[in-house]
Amino acid sequence: AQSVTQLDSHVSVSEGTPVLLRCNYSSSYSPSLFWYVQHPNKGLQLLLKYTSAATLVKGINGFEAEFKKSETSFHLTKPSAHMSDAAEYFCVVSDPGGSSYKLIFGSGTRLLVRP
């Protein structure tokens, strides 16, 4: 069975400093991996996706993630945090089983950006 672990429930950074949100996955298949962002009282928005074409994936709003098979990790990074990045972030793995490709969500990391 596939699973995903987000290693930090909360991360706090100062505006202008780098962001690192950590994610480890478990998969018996070649996984599809995603990061979604959820701003307060909003739905989920796709930040980026891993397609197996390239291990470094660039997403929206300056975020990127690197797929490391040897470490079973898919950490999300951004060089310089903005106040608008404050949100909850979900690492997600796709489970290609049965008649649907289900998404398995991590428990989320809440990012706080300090002025």
Place this chain on the structure above:
Amino acid sequence: DAGITQSPRHKVTETGTPVTLRCHQTENHRYMYWYRQDPGHGLRLIHYSYGVKDTDKGEVSDGYSVSRSKTEDFLLTLESATSSQTSVYFCAISEFPGQGVHEQYFGPGTRLTVT
């Protein structure tokens, strides 16, 4: 943004009453999903549909039923609401998961409170 709407956006109901939540899409995507979001759990799949009249259970389906009579509409029914079903409910859609990456697009959510 993907054309997904959910109704109602907020609902308060009493224990034991039936409740139906509606998801409507304008994207003509084949797959539709219902999730619930609770603190510390990320999103958990309730039911999904892989076509008109074709549905299947997710990981937390007890106490819920679904119906899909048209491509664009996916209904979630709580036959007899309980306080444990107080949650935020999200609908999602995806295209037919052939080859490629199978991201899902999410609606704005429905906040349900069962008193």
